Amino acid sequence: MPGYRVAVIGATGAVGREVLAILEARRFPAATVRAVASPRSAGRSVAGRPVEVLSPEVFEGVDLAIFDTPDEVAQEWVPVAAARGVLVIDNSAAFRAAPDVPLVIPEVNAHALRHIPRRIVANPNCTTATIAVPLSALHRAAGLRRVIACSYQSVSGAGQRGVEQLWAELREVASAGRPLGAPRGGAFAHPIAMNVIPAIGSLRGAHTSEEVKMGAELRKMLEAPDLLVGATCVRVPTLTAHGVAVHAEFATPLPAARARELLRAAAGVEVVDDPAAGRYPTPLLAAGRDPCYVGRIRDDGAGTLAFFAVADNLRKGAALNAVQIAETLVRDGLVRAATAD
Numbered sequence: 001m002p003g004y005r006v007a008v009i010g011a012t013g014a015v016g017r018e019v020l021a022i023l024e025a026r027r028f029p030a031a032t033v034r035a036v037a038s039p040r041s042a043g044r045s046v047a048g049r050p051v052e053v054l055s056p057e058v059f060e061g062v063d064l065a066i067f068d069t070p071d072e073v074a075q076e077w078v079p080v081a082a083a084r085g086v087l088v089i090d091n092s093a094a095f096r097a098a099p100d101v102p103l104v105i106p107e108v109n110a111h112a113l114r115h116i117p118r119r120i121v122a123n124p125n126c127t128t129a130t131i132a133v134p135l136s137a138l139h140r141a142a143g144l145r146r147v148i149a150c151s152y153q154s155v156s157g158a159g160q161r162g163v164e165q166l167w168a169e170l171r172e173v174a175s176a177g178r179p180l181g182a183p184r185g186g187a188f189a190h191p192i193a194m195n196v197i198p199a200i201g202s203l204r205g206a207h208t209s210e211e212v213k214m215g216a217e218l219r220k221m222l223e224a225p226d227l228l229v230g231a232t233c234v235r236v237p238t239l240t241a242h243g244v245a246v247h248a249e250f251a252t253p254l255p256a257a258r259a260r261e262l263l264r265a266a267a268g269v270e271v272v273d274d275p276a277a278g279r280y281p282t283p284l285l286a287a288g289r290d291p292c293y294v295g296r297i298r299d300d301g302a303g304t305l306a307f308f309a310v311a312d313n314l315r316k317g318a319a320l321n322a323v324q325i326a327e328t329l330v331r332d333g334l335v336r337a338a339t340a341d
């Protein structure tokens with residue numbers, strides 16, 4: 001088996017740390033793994049690796065780079081890596097909408113990896129990934145037409161500083177015995193402890209950028225340009241894993257019992273659906289685990305199929321999916337190892 005020379009850009013962040021851990025846990029055939037971050041992290045180490053500061057030179061001799069940086073950093077540096085012959089998997093939103101960049105979840109559209117004209121593969125938004133995996137199985141069987149999705153998104157979706165803000169606020173709330181009047185950090189515009197915030201990302205007219213991404217990314221990955229998607233994205237004070245309440249309408253009627261069967265057979269999905277016994281997906285169930293969990297599968301009484309899905313935003317929503325893309329590229333011979341040993 002050849003060894004691939006891998007660089008993780010943004011290795012000190014919430015997603016980058018998971019990428020390093022998952023590459024190791026899944027025994028990705030890496031000859032070397034470089035950990036790269038900003039000048040702020042110079043001199044530090046992460047997962048036992050010295051942190052290198054991002055520069056054109058860090059891509060020398062690298063076969064595969066996984067970018068876990070803010071959009072603007074990816075926008076500038078992903079093309080630098082690709083121009084040096086590196087195959088890039090990007091976790092940011094910078095290239096997801098580009099028509100010549102495949103946006104991939106292996107269980108949904110691995111075939112899109114056969115054409116990577118810019119040497120860039122994009123990883124979808126974490127909330128979109130949570131529902132794209134189950135919805136794709138239902139779409140293949142019954143033709144998805146319309147989706148209404150309301151999310152319950154954890155603070156780690158806003159990166160390391162989101163996690164730090166929740167912990168700081170929880171400590172203060174616990175000692176004061178009452179909610180806070182102002183946020184303790186810059187990740188969220190309002191206190192997140194003992195609160196929910198119905199706005200994620202920047203405003204795009206009446207919608208938020210997170211809501212717009214959900215529609216655009218679902219349409220692209222499901223290859224369903226006419227799919228109607230209405231989303232409301234809400235930040236909640238959980239640490240890890242995003243929940244999404246989904247109502248879906250199909251071209252062919254899809255009773256809940258049939259949907260449950262399809263979901264039980266779907267790759268990457270685990271059905272947890274016995275509400276009478278208190279069994280349904282929760283963020284604490286999904287955190288640290290790989291599947292997209294689905295439960296509360298039912299006809300919603302308004303003519304559509306409803307379910308609740310939860311997945312770990314740092315894993316299937318980001319790092320795990322990126323590593324699974326890398327594994328698919330290796331399996332299908334789509335990434336060249338410069339070092340064969």
Ligand SMILES: NC(=O)c1ccc[n+]([C@@H]2O[C@H](COP(=O)([O-])OP(=O)(O)OC[C@H]3O[C@@H](n4cnc5c(N)ncnc54)[C@H](OP(=O)(O)O)[C@@H]3O)[C@@H](O)[C@H]2O)c1
Nearest residue numbers: 010012013014015037038041068069092157159160313318
């Ligand atoms: N969190 C999620 O659930 C999630 C899910 C899907 C996709 N994403 C996307 O994944 C990306 C990373 O998110 P995150 O949550 O891991 O963020 P994060 O915790 O804030 O980490 C950001 C990482 O980017 C690095 N970075 C920032 N500016 C840089 C620069 N100028 N040069 C080099 N490195 C720089 C940081 O390095 P320093 O430590 O040196 O500052 C850090 O390693 C974002 O695009 C995000 O939208 C996140």
